[in-house]
Amino acid sequence: MKEQILLVDDSKSERTSIKNALGELFDDFIEAEDGLSAIKAFIDKKPGFIITDVEMPSMSGYRFLETVRQMEDGHDVPVILLSATKDSLKGKLTGFNLGASDFLIKPFNKEELVARVKSLLRIRALMTELKQKNILLEKLAITDDLTGLNNRRYFFEAVREQLALGVRHNFDVACMLLDIDYFKAVNDTHGHLAGDAVLKTLGTLLTTAKREGEILARFGGEEFIICLFNTDPDSSIKAAERFRSIIEEYDFSSEQFPKLDRITVSIGISVCSQQVASSKDNPVTIDELLKTADTALYRSKSGGRNRITLLEHTV
Ligand SMILES: [Mg+2]
Incomplete structure (x- = not known):
């Protein structure tokens, strides 16, 4: 399956530099330049990963994150916030309280971004495995193992x-x-x-x-x-x-x-x-x-x- 990531930033050059840094980890980069078009892109394409800028016109990265977390498909998707804020502690706390998976301050170090994305991808893979095992266990709990009928x-x-x-x-x-x-x-x-x-x-x-x-x-x-x-x-x-x-x-x-x-x-x-x-x-x-x-x-x-x-x- 094609690994899709949604990049949200009002700066095209910023999106390009993230793309260059993550070129080997994802097959498909979906881009959006503000929160509202990012919501549309998330609904249409259901990407498995999101990196979003915080400071954007019309809808901020915080509002976008909040909206994603309220959507059924958006509970578990890893979201990294990027911010150029001066008050980084306040920004981080706001972001994590809204459900951010990680938070980086601009300008970010490319190797650090790659390492953090990889770490979140590992966690996501483990969660997927766990979910599949749970589905199997639920099925086993209601199945008679000899006949395959319900128990x-x-x-x-x-x-x-x-x-x-x-x-x-x-x-x-x-x-x-x-x-x-x-x-x-x-x-x-x-x-x-x-x-x-x-x-x-x-x-x-x-x-x-x-x-x-x-x-x-x-x-x-x-x-x-x-x-x-x-x-x-x-x-x-x-x-x-x-x-x-x-x-x-x-x-x-x-x-x-x-x-x-x-x-x-x-x-x-x-x-x-x-x-x-x-x-x-x-x-x-x-x-x-x-x-x-x-x-x-x-x-x-x-x-x-x-x-x-x-x-x-x-x-
Ligand atoms: Mg910005």
């Missing part, structure tokens, strides 16, 4: 958010617990690696069958969970049938595990009318929905497995 932590957060919306909009919500039938036998007969392969494939199948707006997660062990919004008992049964049938029809055998065959799942659904729930001033919680779904799942299991049971959750 229950994500599920609870996402559903709570949706339920809060549901109370306002009065839509119905359904919670579906899905459990693999005789999973222990799969592990006992074919080994735990085969069990893991089944879980992974099941995760892929569920993702394939899932529709937009449905929240799917691995709940733990051989249990998966799906939440549906804006639904009713009939549509919830149809949705559950979509998941149940894709699994029943799939051939789980593979080169690694040729003896694996068919797998089935039992499903328990709880459906709750938010209108009823909120009219009683008692919005339904995800824990209550899960409890009812668990009872429904138990009925599917005791009723012979590979089937769907729906219970209407009452408040």
Whole structure:
């Protein structure tokens, strides 16, 4: 990526001497001669580095810096202030209080400018690395590492958010617990690696069958969970049938595990009318929905497995 720097100074010769000093560190020099055109250049080009003069007509370097720091893309961009002020301590304090990354007094020493720019570039690179690691960690924190599906932590957060919306909009919500039938036998007969392969494939199948707006997660062990919004008992049964049938029809055998065959799942659904729930001033919680779904799942299991049971959750 091209490294861009924005140089702001009302003196063209000053801009040229900065450019000459930093020629090896940047590929693209964007120039502006006052604060206002610098703001426009920053918005248009999003440069990754800024050096700005303080004393400029119409808008000073301080005002420009202040504006940049208030912009979403401007929080972290390194900004070096250059000033020809006589009262350098006061100028520096003002600059740093406004968020300057560094401050140099004119006339500056070229080697010092280069050294300070390099130091800020190093810090910026470390910050970028840290941000990327944080994004990865956030993703890992909500992902089930075996199946790649969302985990229950994500599920609870996402559903709570949706339920809060549901109370306002009065839509119905359904919670579906899905459990693999005789999973222990799969592990006992074919080994735990085969069990893991089944879980992974099941995760892929569920993702394939899932529709937009449905929240799917691995709940733990051989249990998966799906939440549906804006639904009713009939549509919830149809949705559950979509998941149940894709699994029943799939051939789980593979080169690694040729003896694996068919797998089935039992499903328990709880459906709750938010209108009823909120009219009683008692919005339904995800824990209550899960409890009812668990009872429904138990009925599917005791009723012979590979089937769907729906219970209407009452408040
Ligand atoms: Mg000036």
